[in-house]
Amino acid sequence: MVAAAIPQFRPGGQPAHHLSEELLLAYATGGLSEAVALVAAAHLTLCPSCRAELARAQAIGGALVEATPPVAMQAGALDRLLARLDQPAPPAEERLTAGSRDRDIPGPLRAYLPADAENLPWRKVIAGLYEYKLDLPGHQGMASLLRIIPGKAMPQHTHRGHEMTLVLRGDFDDKTGHYGAGDLALTDDTVDHQPVAGAHADCIALAVTDAPLKLTGTFGRLLNPFIRF
Numbered sequence: 001m002v003a004a005a006i007p008q009f010r011p012g013g014q015p016a017h018h019l020s021e022e023l024l025l026a027y028a029t030g031g032l033s034e035a036v037a038l039v040a041a042a043h044l045t046l047c048p049s050c051r052a053e054l055a056r057a058q059a060i061g062g063a064l065v066e067a068t069p070p071v072a073m074q075a076g077a078l079d080r081l082l083a084r085l086d087q088p089a090p091p092a093e094e095r096l097t098a099g100s101r102d103r104d105i106p107g108p109l110r111a112y113l114p115a116d117a118e119n120l121p122w123r124k125v126i127a128g129l130y131e132y133k134l135d136l137p138g139h140q141g142m143a144s145l146l147r148i149i150p151g152k153a154m155p156q157h158t159h160r161g162h163e164m165t166l167v168l169r170g171d172f173d174d175k176t177g178h179y180g181a182g183d184l185a186l187t188d189d190t191v192d193h194q195p196v197a198g199a200h201a202d203c204i205a206l207a208v209t210d211a212p213l214k215l216t217g218t219f220g221r222l223l224n225p226f227i228r229f
């Protein structure tokens, strides 16, 4: 049947899997690590409904700040802040040419990439799975772009912490659902899953964990001591 060969797009082309309320609130109040904030910011550029939720969370955060009694500032804090505001930001054009110009790579992520997806120095993890590690000094878990060839299954795994996977290109399925471009998969240590890339195109996703993955399948158990991704 011809129709089965056509990739499925959701109505309106908007993401179906979103940031949780907790993540939105933490993002609004600046409480996320750089890696997690990057995933949140990248999803927000692709998702009108989470942007609307963020505006609501920011209003709540603002009300909370107003209700909090003022605290005396440290000596010189205002001067330091003003000095920082005086420093010129690099021109936007310079930042753009240094990073990716892919249209499907969200703006917040582009600055972390030295090149377009096609020209990144991908590292082969296993056959059909490639990784580009983002430069995020001090981040404990994985913060990578993953590239999975069509139809390829990832090693089965659980997590010691949380995993956030934002699909940028292509799609994947696991037992929790179908994830297309813009969708954010949130999993924790209760989920043992094996994402499988869609059959039509490479799946490129931004994946961040706050602790190393723990591989559980037979193959995964063999790999576990050797890779930390």
Ligand SMILES: [Zn+2]
Binding pocket: 015, 017, 018, 019, 043, 047, 049, 050, 051
């Ligand atoms: Zn969303």
